[in-house]
Amino acid sequence: MARKSAHQKQREMTLRGRSIQVAAEAPSPAEEIEETNDITNPNEHQAGPDGENAVKTKNINEITGIPELEVETEDEEEYVEEIEDEEEFLRETVEQRANPPWEVIEGFIRRIWTKFNIDKISFMPNGVFLVRFKSGEMKEKEMLMQCITTASFSLSLNGEMFGYFHGRRGLRQGDPLSPLVFTLCMEYLTRTIKYAAAKFEFKYHPMSKQVQLANLMFADDVLLFCHGDAKSIMLLLQSYSTFSKATGLKISATKSNAYFRGVPEQLKHDILSVSGFVEGKLPFKYLGMPIQTTRLQKQDCECLVEKICNRIHGYRAKKFSYAGRLVLVKAVLTTLHSYWASLFVLPKAILAKVEAACRNFLWDNCADYHRVPLVAWDTVCRPKAEGGLGIKNLEMVNKALIGKLVNWIAEDKDTIWVKWVKHNHLKGENWWQYQPGANTSWVWRRVCRVKQDLVAAYTNGAWDIQGVGFSTASCYQWLMGTRPKVSWDGVIWNEWVIPKHQFMGWLLAHGALKTKDKLIRYGVDIDDSCWLCGQASEDLEHLFFGCDYSFRIVQHLQQKTGLNLPVGNILDWCMQPTGTKMQRGVKAGLILGALYHVWHHRNKCMIEGVLLRPQKVATNIIDDMKLRVHGRDRHKLTTLELEWLKEV
Secondary structure, three states: OOOOOHHHHHHHHHHOOOOOOOOOOOOOOOOOOOOOOEEEEEEEEEEOOOOOEEEEEEEHHHHHOOOOOOOOOOOHHHHHHHHHHHHHHHHHHOOOOOOHHHHHHHHHHHHHHHHHOEEEEEEOOOOOEEEEEOOOOOOHHHHHHHHHHOOEEEEEEOOEEEEEEEOOOOOOOOOOOHHHHHHHHHHHHHHHHHHHHHHOOOOOOHHHOOOOOOEEEEOOEEEEOOOOOHHHHHHHHHHHHHHHHHHOOOOOHHHOEEOOOOOOHHHHHHHHHHHOOEEOOOOEEEOOEEEOOOOOOHHHHHHHHHHHHHHHHHHHHHOOOHHHHHHHHHHOHHHOOHHHHOOOOOOHHHHHHHHHHHHHHHHHOOOOOOOOOOOOHHHHOOOHHHOOOOOOOHHHHHHHHHHHHHHHHHOOOOOHHHHHHHHHHHOOOOOOOOOOOOOOOHHHHHHHHHHHHHHHHEEOOEEOEOOEOOOHHHHHHHHHOOOOOOOOHHHHOOOOOOHHHHHHHHHHHOOOOOOHHHHHHOOOOOOOEOOOOOOOEOOHHHHHHOOHHHHHHHHHHHHHHOOOOOOOOHHHHHOOOOOOHHHHHHHHHHHHHHHHHHHHHHHHHHHHOOOOOHHHHHHHHHHHHHHHHHOOOHHHOOHHHHHHHHHO
């Protein structure tokens, strides 16, 4: 038997597959779907002879004059020869690999699949297996439904396992296996369209002709496009009808729209009447993103700003500390725009609004501006090692995410988008020398502008920063540049320090706390004496390192723990660390805890006129530190470190 190309075999193997029944949005698994090649318009009804509503249909075969699309099949003998030939081909191209764990997996799969009446399972060294069923026993559809309806599940509630129970209704959205099964089904649609294009006079859309692209899909959202002639449009609808007959998935006409450009009105009317679709107008949203021909305007992205502000309004009642708000800004608020930023270069006005909302929430627990920030936002967006809080600069994040698209083109990544760009824009030109034309889309011109910003980071067309491959993280770091590192970041941002104490230490390191000397410089008419001791003018140096109240708190901490803690400026102590990393962390936790409680009781004395004894404050600091120590993973500590903790 003559060997066929791998691509031809893959195409024939796919077209030879039988129907696969899966759960879809419109039909439920229990519904019986009428198998027909008619395109039905759900809006046209007429009464039937039995009083029920009958649906008026039009057959697209009559309109196009094209026979029904049939999938070619071969007899069983040739099918067996093809499988054996495929096995031989894989054995020749895949290296042998001795991996004992795979033997266990192979035996498990053999035991599981015996009930499916499989005639032969051939296991390849790389984990691929080929399956051949006994004639007339079980179809692929039945096998698939057997797999997804007999799986057992269990739930973990409050640390206890409950179950098992079977997923008898099949897969639902959110199941990890659901995307894979859906992809397998939709691949049949893609190959059906390509089969129609090869057998009949189907014309692709002018912008996707070179890559032969007629459909895009994500989950249950599908885009179909072709040339605006009657035959191509009807072939596209007929291909979907064939796919619907095989899988049971049908178009929801009430949720679908047809978009035209340069199509005669009569043809447009015929298509809408046959398909039952409603004519749509640009712009529209696909997967939450605006699809339009004009440049992305500020008003198009207002929904993104509104979403972030609504999230902030939900946090206001929580009364988070600075540290809690910092976590929300880094983990939630500054990531909500990432999906948009990975597709478009967002308007600077929108990025400024998002940053303003995050900044106001960090400093004042609301989305609107009410108070002056304690530290400049440029400093806040620096890495922690450079004196910042590690919040991302949104404009640079946007450039780094678009830079991924630039790198895809540079590396000639095997994606549909890169192939489309090469055929429609580059057309054989060198990517680094290419200049976009004035008639190209605004999205493409923005991508090319980002390319110009990143060209200095590439050497001979390859990303060459610190000898590592491209990543959005490395691209962001390169765009941000480097600044001198601070000496105190390892002490403040220590795992043994409580987060709110960390934030207080960071504010102190930047001199951002509003003591009386600063308020007087701002024009506030107040007495400058210290709230805690009343013996000197209140400034940062006196309040934390010269005040008698602060000194006595540190003395009590030394007596209770037996540690030699610094009584001077903690930033000076950071320059001369002693002991192991864990010991330095515990000492830093106690000192930063003391600084936090000094500032806390200073404010409490100013507002309520109440001041705790230094001994009681020291006891509270130690109690906080005990909770922090018990919350850490002690398995990473040495025996000497554990003994040292017990002594402390």
